[in-house]
Amino acid sequence: MNDFSDLQLVENYIAGDEEALRLLIERYTNVIFAFVSRYVKDDDVAADVVQDVFIKMWKNLESFDRGKNFRVWLYSIAKNTALDFLKKRKLLNFSAISEDEVFDVEDVSPLPNEILKKADEGAILNEALKQLPSLYREILLLYYKDDFNFREISEVTGKPLNTVKSIHLRAMKMLRKILKK
Amino acid sequence: MNSKMFEKLEEKMAPNGLANKIFLKIAQKQVRIARIRFALFLTVLTSSVALFIPVFSMLWNDLVASGSTNFFSMLFTNFSVVMATWKDFILSFLENLPILSVVAFLFIIFAILLSLHFVHKDIKRVFYNSYSLKI
Numbered sequence: 001m002n003d004f005s006d007l008q009l010v011e012n013y014i015a016g017d018e019e020a021l022r023l024l025i026e027r028y029t030n031v032i033f034a035f036v037s038r039y040v041k042d043d044d045v046a047a048d049v050v051q052d053v054f055i056k057m058w059k060n061l062e063s064f065d066r067g068k069n070f071r072v073w074l075y076s077i078a079k080n081t082a083l084d085f086l087k088k089r090k091l092l093n094f095s096a097i098s099e100d101e102v103f104d105v106e107d108v109s110p111l112p113n114e115i116l117k118k119a120d121e122g123a124i125l126n127e128a129l130k131q132l133p134s135l136y137r138e139i140l141l142l143y144y145k146d147d148f149n150f151r152e153i154s155e156v157t158g159k160p161l162n163t164v165k166s167i168h169l170r171a172m173k174m175l176r177k178i179l180k181k
Numbered sequence: 182m183n184s185k186m187f188e189k190l191e192e193k194m195a196p197n198g199l200a201n202k203i204f205l206k207i208a209q210k211q212v213r214i215a216r217i218r219f220a221l222f223l224t225v226l227t228s229s230v231a232l233f234i235p236v237f238s239m240l241w242n243d244l245v246a247s248g249s250t251n252f253f254s255m256l257f258t259n260f261s262v263v264m265a266t267w268k269d270f271i272l273s274f275l276e277n278l279p280i281l282s283v284v285a286f287l288f289i290i291f292a293i294l295l296s297l298h299f300v301h302k303d304i305k306r307v308f309y310n311s312y313s314l315k316i
Contacts, residue, residue, distance in 0.1 A: 021207070026200045033195035047199055054203045055210070122189040129190075144187035 006070035014062055021061075025054055028071075031146065032078050038141065039082035049085050053078045072148070075156045128178045136171035139164060215306040218299055226296035229289050240286045243279035252277070 004012070004023070012020035033050050040046040056077050064073060129137050135157070142148045142156060150168070154161045244250050252274045256263055263270050 018208075022200075022204050025204050025207075029200040029203065030195045033199065034192035037193040043193065043196065046193070047196055050195065050199065051203050051206060055207060058207050058210075122191050125186060125190050140187075141190075144184045145190060145192065 007066060010061060010064060010066075010070060021058065024057075028074060029054075032074065035075060035078050035146070036082050038138065039079075039086060045085075049082055050078075052085075053081045056081060069152060069155075072152045072155045075142075075146070075148075076158075079156055124179070128175055131178050132171055132174055135159075136167055136174065139167050140171050140175070143168060212306055215303040219303040219307045222296040222299040222303070225292055226300055229292040229296060233289055233293070236282075236285050236289050240279070240282040243282040247277045247279050249274065249277050249279070 004020070006024065006027075009020040009024045009027075013024070029050065032053055033046060036049050036053070037043070037046045040049055053074070057074055060077075064070070129140065132140070138157065139153055142153045143150070148156065150161055150164050153159075154164045157164065159167070252270070255270075
């Protein structure tokens with residue numbers, strides 16, 4: 001059953017196979033925990049939020065649109081749940097990012113080796129990412145860490161596709177500047 | 182190259198046993214829902230079964246009073262005549278049918294079948310899962 005796709009597991013669960021639900025949860029617990037931890041720093045609280053995410057997933061499994069990507073759908077639930085939690089605790093700072101903002105990106109090529117060597121240390125990269133605005137950081141991590149494409153990131157974040165692409169370019173440029181220091 | 186850089190980034194791992202804890206939590210909710218549904222449909226089933234005889238008696242009395250039972254006996258005694266005038270036969274039968282009693286009887290049958298379905302669906306989860314989850 002471990003080789004089953006997400007959609008097959010969803011279908012199996014709806015058909016009455018409880019083990020399929022367990023597999024889905026096991027498959028995504030770590031990545032969803034890592035994703036939620038980007039919003040919620042406390043591990044215990046993050047675990048509670050992750051639990052809420054999977055409960056919401058379970059409640060809506062029967063109405064899940066089979067034409068959609070299950071992973072994207074689950075990440076959307078995780079993001080909304082994390083944001084709801086932060087709103088309740090009034091911890092959310094809304095940083096306005098103008099979608100009309102035009103940014104001339106001169107250089108979209110990969111980072112030079114010197115910078116990569118510096119960035120080779122995960123901790124340094126982590127510190128550099130912390131200096132980025134949260135949405136920039138989120139898009140970079142979704143793209144490079146979670147392997148989403150831009151269209152999927154657009155669905156998860158709720159931002160238009162072109163905005164996601166331009167934010168990605170801006171974020172990489174900012175990251176490059178930070179790592180050069 | 183950019184993605185290589187991000188491979189070095191370590192992200193938090195979920196605490197041990199979180200997946201199992203989540204699954205158990207969902208299982209507990211499933212048992213709770215099953216218990217409520219089981220209690221509700223057991224009540225509906227019991228009430229429907231209790232009402233079955235009175236409703237059936239009411240239907241039978243109304244069928245006799247309306248003369249609908251005569252149509253059934255005609256089917257066996259004058260079958261060829263019924264087949265020759267089947268359209269009129271059906272129309273007359275429908276006109277004489279005690280609609281309210283028929284609807285009430287069909288409703289009771291439907292309620293019994295539906296509640297049997299849900300009681301059967303939930304009984305395992307309520308009694309077996311409750312025991313295994315120690316709820």
